[in-house]
Amino acid sequence: MDIDALEHEQHMKRALELAREAGERGDEPFGSVLVRDGEIVMEERNAVNSADDICRHPELTLARRAASEFTREQCRETVMYTSTEPCAMCSGGIYIAKLGGVVYSVSAERAGEVANNDLVVPSADIFERGSAAVPVVGPVLPDAGEQIHTEWW
Numbered sequence: 001m002d003i004d005a006l007e008h009e010q011h012m013k014r015a016l017e018l019a020r021e022a023g024e025r026g027d028e029p030f031g032s033v034l035v036r037d038g039e040i041v042m043e044e045r046n047a048v049n050s051a052d053d054i055c056r057h058p059e060l061t062l063a064r065r066a067a068s069e070f071t072r073e074q075c076r077e078t079v080m081y082t083s084t085e086p087c088a089m090c091s092g093g094i095y096i097a098k099l100g101g102v103v104y105s106v107s108a109e110r111a112g113e114v115a116n117n118d119l120v121v122p123s124a125d126i127f128e129r130g131s132a133a134v135p136v137v138g139p140v141l142p143d144a145g146e147q148i149h150t151e152w153w
Contacts, residue, residue: 001077003101008140011035011081012105014043016141018058019083019148022046029152032058032082034066034099036074042066058082059090067097076100083145084111085138091126095134102127104138105145114149 011033018031022045030046042065044058055061059082066075079101080086085108086094094102102123112120127134139145 001079001100003079003103003135003137006035006079006103007038008081008103008137011040011079012083012103012140013144014040015081015083016105016144016148018043018045019145022058023148023152025050029148030058030083032062032080034062034078034080036078041078055089057087057090059086060093063090063093063097063099066099072098079103081140083148084108085136086123088121088126091121091123094123095127095130095132098132099134101135101137103140104136105141106149107139107142110139110142110146111149114146115153 015031015033019029023029027046027049032044033040034042042062044061046058047056075098078099081103084106085104108120108122
């Protein structure tokens with residue numbers, strides 16, 4: 001799979017819609033979709049507040065579901081589109097699930113600046129450490145993604 005050959009903006013728009021929906025229901029504004037063969041196969045909104053569960057980041061939730069519902073080969077053929085570059089916890093889950101790549105809208109560094117959060121670990125710091133690096137593309141539609149964060153924070 002060539003991650004650079006995929007239609008990034010179409011799928012990122014959906015991830016951003018999910019982030020906005022999460023914010024509207026009182027969760028922090030993060031949303032993600034899993035794409036395989038050009039089609040969205042799963043999607044998730046942040047649910048940390050509404051589920052009262054600090055692990056309900058959309059990226060980690062989707063990585064867990066993919067690891068349990070897809071074959072290893074299907075995971076490798078699946079790309080996550082996410083409104084914000086994944087945090088360290090989510091990056092670890094994505095790496096363990098062996099997803100085929102990640103495309104983000106807003107970098108972790110920029111999201112941290114907007115949210116006044118200084119605990120920022122770029123996903124590449126985790127994805128590049130193992131023997132099977134996870135390709136990362138971004139930012140895609142960064143102005144739209146940043147606007148969602150600016151409105152929320």
